[in-house]
Amino acid sequence: MDSSRRNFLKGTAGIGTLAALEINLGANAADIINNGGDKSVFSFCEMCSSRCPIEAKIVDGKCKFIQGNKHYSTTGTSVCARGGAGVNQLYDKQRIVKPLIRVGERGSGKWRKASWEEALKYCADKLGEIAKTHGPESVVFTAKSSESHKQMTNFACSLGSPNIFSHWSCCPITYQVAFPHTFGGSLSRDYSKAKYIVNFGHNLFEGIDIKYTKKLAKTAAKEDTKLLVLEPRFSVVAAKADEWLPVKPGTDLAFVMALIHVWIRDSKYDKKFVEEYTIGIDEVKKAVKDTTPKWQEKITGIKSTDVERIADEIYKAAPKVIIDWGHKTTTTRAEYQRTRAIFIANALMGNIEKEGGLYFGKKAKTFNDLVGEELFPTLNDPNKAFKVPKTPRIDGAGEKGSKNYFIARKHGVLMDIAPAILNEKPYPVKAWVNTRFNHLINVVGEETTIKAIKKLDFILSVDIYMNDFTQFADVVLPESTYLERDESIQDKSGSLPAYYMRQKAIEPIGDTKNGYDIFRELARIMKIDQNYTWNTIDEFRMQQAKGNDKLLAALIKDGYVEWKVPKLYYREKKYVSKFVEKFPHASTFVDENGEMSSKVKFKTPSGKIELFSQQVEEALPGEGCIHPANMDVYDGHELCLMSGKTPIHTNGHTQNVKVLNDMMSESPIWINPRTAQKRGLKTGDRVLVENKFAKSYAKVMVTEGIREDSLFVYHGFGHISSGLKRTYGVGLNQSKLLNPAYGAVCSTMVTNVGVDIKKA
Amino acid sequence: MKKYVMIHDENLCIGCQACSVACRNENDTSDGVYRLQVHAEMKGVFPNLKTNFLRHSCVMCENAPCVEVCPTKASFQTDEGIVLLDESICVSCKYCVLACPYDARYVDPITKNIGKCTFCFTNRVAGGEQPACVTVCPTDALTFGDANDYNSEVSKVIATNSIKYPKSELGTKPKLGFVENKKGGRYE
Numbered sequence: 001m002d003s004s005r006r007n008f009l010k011g012t013a014g015i016g017t018l019a020a021l022e023i024n025l026g027a028n029a030a031d032i033i034n035n036g037g038d039k040s041v042f043s044f045c046e047m048c049s050s051r052c053p054i055e056a057k058i059v060d061g062k063c064k065f066i067q068g069n070k071h072y073s074t075t076g077t078s079v080c081a082r083g084g085a086g087v088n089q090l091y092d093k094q095r096i097v098k099p100l101i102r103v104g105e106r107g108s109g110k111w112r113k114a115s116w117e118e119a120l121k122y123c124a125d126k127l128g129e130i131a132k133t134h135g136p137e138s139v140v141f142t143a144k145s146s147e148s149h150k151q152m153t154n155f156a157c158s159l160g161s162p163n164i165f166s167h168w169s170c171c172p173i174t175y176q177v178a179f180p181h182t183f184g185g186s187l188s189r190d191y192s193k194a195k196y197i198v199n200f201g202h203n204l205f206e207g208i209d210i211k212y213t214k215k216l217a218k219t220a221a222k223e224d225t226k227l228l229v230l231e232p233r234f235s236v237v238a239a240k241a242d243e244w245l246p247v248k249p250g251t252d253l254a255f256v257m258a259l260i261h262v263w264i265r266d267s268k269y270d271k272k273f274v275e276e277y278t279i280g281i282d283e284v285k286k287a288v289k290d291t292t293p294k295w296q297e298k299i300t301g302i303k304s305t306d307v308e309r310i311a312d313e314i315y316k317a318a319p320k321v322i323i324d325w326g327h328k329t330t331t332t333r334a335e336y337q338r339t340r341a342i343f344i345a346n347a348l349m350g351n352i353e354k355e356g357g358l359y360f361g362k363k364a365k366t367f368n369d370l371v372g373e374e375l376f377p378t379l380n381d382p383n384k385a386f387k388v389p390k391t392p393r394i395d396g397a398g399e400k401g402s403k404n405y406f407i408a409r410k411h412g413v414l415m416d417i418a419p420a421i422l423n424e425k426p427y428p429v430k431a432w433v434n435t436r437f438n439h440l441i442n443v444v445g446e447e448t449t450i451k452a453i454k455k456l457d458f459i460l461s462v463d464i465y466m467n468d469f470t471q472f473a474d475v476v477l478p479e480s481t482y483l484e485r486d487e488s489i490q491d492k493s494g495s496l497p498a499y500y501m502r503q504k505a506i507e508p509i510g511d512t513k514n515g516y517d518i519f520r521e522l523a524r525i526m527k528i529d530q531n532y533t534w535n536t537i538d539e540f541r542m543q544q545a546k547g548n549d550k551l552l553a554a555l556i557k558d559g560y561v562e563w564k565v566p567k568l569y570y571r572e573k574k575y576v577s578k579f580v581e582k583f584p585h586a587s588t589f590v591d592e593n594g595e596m597s598s599k600v601k602f603k604t605p606s607g608k609i610e611l612f613s614q615q616v617e618e619a620l621p622g623e624g625c626i627h628p629a630n631m632d633v634y635d636g637h638e639l640c641l642m643s644g645k646t647p648i649h650t651n652g653h654t655q656n657v658k659v660l661n662d663m664m665s666e667s668p669i670w671i672n673p674r675t676a677q678k679r680g681l682k683t684g685d686r687v688l689v690e691n692k693f694a695k696s697y698a699k700v701m702v703t704e705g706i707r708e709d710s711l712f713v714y715h716g717f718g719h720i721s722s723g724l725k726r727t728y729g730v731g732l733n734q735s736k737l738l739n740p741a742y743g744a745v746c747s748t749m750v751t752n753v754g755v756d757i758k759k760a
Numbered sequence: 761m762k763k764y765v766m767i768h769d770e771n772l773c774i775g776c777q778a779c780s781v782a783c784r785n786e787n788d789t790s791d792g793v794y795r796l797q798v799h800a801e802m803k804g805v806f807p808n809l810k811t812n813f814l815r816h817s818c819v820m821c822e823n824a825p826c827v828e829v830c831p832t833k834a835s836f837q838t839d840e841g842i843v844l845l846d847e848s849i850c851v852s853c854k855y856c857v858l859a860c861p862y863d864a865r866y867v868d869p870i871t872k873n874i875g876k877c878t879f880c881f882t883n884r885v886a887g888g889e890q891p892a893c894v895t896v897c898p899t900d901a902l903t904f905g906d907a908n909d910y911n912s913e914v915s916k917v918i919a920t921n922s923i924k925y926p927k928s929e930l931g932t933k934p935k936l937g938f939v940e941n942k943k944g945g946r947y948e
Contacts, residue, residue, distance in 0.1 A: 064785070065782070065785050065786055065892070066785075067782070067892075067895050067896050068896065075898075077890075077895045077896065078778075078896055078897060078898045078899075078900070079778060079782075079896045079898070080776055080778045080896075080898050081776055081777040081778045081780065081781040083778070084778055084781035084782045084785060084896060085781050085785075087785055088785070205774035205776070206774075206776075208776060208898060210898050213774070213898050213899065214898055214899055214900065217772050217774060217898075217899035217901075218772070218899070218900075220943075221769075221771045221772055234802065234806075234807075234809045234811065236774050236775060236811065239802075239809070239810070239811035239943060239944050240771075240774070240943050240944075241943070241944075242943075244807070244809075244944075246806070246807050647774070647775075647776035647777065647778075648776075648777055659781055659784055659785075660781075662791065663777055663780065663781075672806060703802065704802065704804060704805055704806045704809060705802050705806070705809060705811075706806070707806070708806075
């Protein structure tokens, strides 16, 4: 612990609400500071975006072992392979640990080392000059999600550029857009108590998020619950299912619309719930009039009798059912309507705010309102001072009349960056600032992006490895890894209010800096830092905590704090009465029927669940209600190439981490034996994969675990940066082959694409 | 006397290799060799499929062939029945590697000593902790503890499941058991 934090802890006044709420502070702050060479630091992970709480064990000053944070009861000490490999990334000799300035041609890999002072000054001068000559909007900003995105956003807003992008459009954007349209906000899934779960390739057993993975695994293993999985591949989640339907890629929407057809046809849905809490059922009835089980049979390959049986099974299990929208699943250009159809199916089963169904996450403020006093500490947001400039963006995100109208202006549409640079429309782009995002592996059109990159005047990349995008930078600023960084307090509330915080386990290795300091310093040098109310991360945290030293001390000690109060589902009488017993003030919200229906609010324009959305219909006619179009992902080819996650790697990020690379060094293409035989292919053969967008080589793995008309690769291979010595040139980057046309309304990148395959 | 037993529930195991990474970091395992691996084995013909996740590590035999054949008594059993190796008297003759019916021992490519799973006995269990693999398992597929304590978690798992022991026909009496996978292959 550094002295500034120590001083801060001494200097702040205690508010003292926590003691009453069963947080065991144990040692005082001074004890936490002086804990010698061997210690544990409680933090949270960054080997992927799930951000599971962790404990980093330090032995003789060296981070030796990572496990889950025992203070977070949901995951306990669990951590996945990637999370455990955090120490191997930390001590990897291939990390970048000194600022670099390009000396050779862009992308040639020729650099010279520089001091931070020189490198930051160089970036400030370049960015200042470009902003002055071409306007600040000529600088685009991309980031991995979470805190790096926030720090970069603050800087971009300070500079005056509206062109801020996160990884959303190549990942979770569909539900990020469909949720507000349908429910006005996000819902959580109560996997533990569900009796029936329908899963559309939400492969939590390979794309691991421990809090969900653990619950789903235990529910799936129970005898009296059912997990139904629709997926073209026999994935791990399919292997754990009670029933697996190898659906044709891209056609899940037809299956869901057939389910809805059956429920409406037979009047088997929660009519009382639909009447009370939703609008648009008549439009849905019209939309599914012809989407019969028989109709979907030809599209999905699933027997109509199976659809009839499943519709009945789900209805009987309701409301303890979850029809899971997934994270990023079988994407097609109809992805938005697929997700909307799933949301509608849930609403018809009346599972909202029900045990074993879906519920709204409840933060400290919600609980304070319920209990009638400020019992749970709330946070300030010092980032609030930074506003995205109202000037037009290159992708038109959030702008009336744009096809990207519904996309948040802090997240944007990544696929629009390269075309905007190349066409100079709507205006020229001259510079690209990136923090920890590997655009070349994760976004469609590698060749187009490289062409665009070469056209730019200046590229800055903040990174920890010489990743594929970073190798094209003019300046590389080495960020400390998450095990060497202190970061802000994050809200971790789910069914109960909770916070957690990233903390450095060891002092930074080499000459690396925290993202907070990098962007803060850059803004100071450029004299655009008037909105920054902090100089250090400690000051930032102090502002967040509103001077609540007990909250901060608890977070420093345990990395995670939660309040053990009764859980609450507003539409479950037994939960409501238990809650009121503990917090009598909450009785003011209880209805005659014993529920808290007045608290079941939806922040949509109508205040109800919108099965039909007028605002979407007005902006994009025809999209207001579900409709079964744009499901084709074959584009005339016999085969569809799909991609997905492995539990051993994260997107384009971890392939070069030694221990993970040792376990999985390549991602061959899955192909069915009958499909392989037709083409004379066997396991280990080199093949050419091609379509009208690109061609690429790959290795073959013949397996029964996939449909005859489908191919599969784990995403994240095919790296083109020679700085990634262990993985350079190995495997296929399927993003190269993707169709640049993206989904309507949510502008999602479509990760299924038609291809041909032949022996090379 | 304690009897340490580990149970691997194949229904909960998702083959994510968290155990394997934790094992490597906890025990500083050399590159190229493994104390522990989980093998995925897909069986059947589309769409009649099943994937089994099989743990491969030392099974801690009660009648341990590796201990029997060791000429220097470097391979030995603790009072709790944990099979360990005393590197100071091991001459690396590799007899134990050959004798092990579970293929669980290897020659360390750097130290040339014999390596294998120890249930993390000296580095964790003796200090009251769980083995590294058990600690991190994302789905709690591994249970470890004293089978002679009827209140222990592992005793409860043994009491409520049918436990299989690998190659039990050999009479080696392993203390690593498993709950067999029941999922998949619905068309069978």
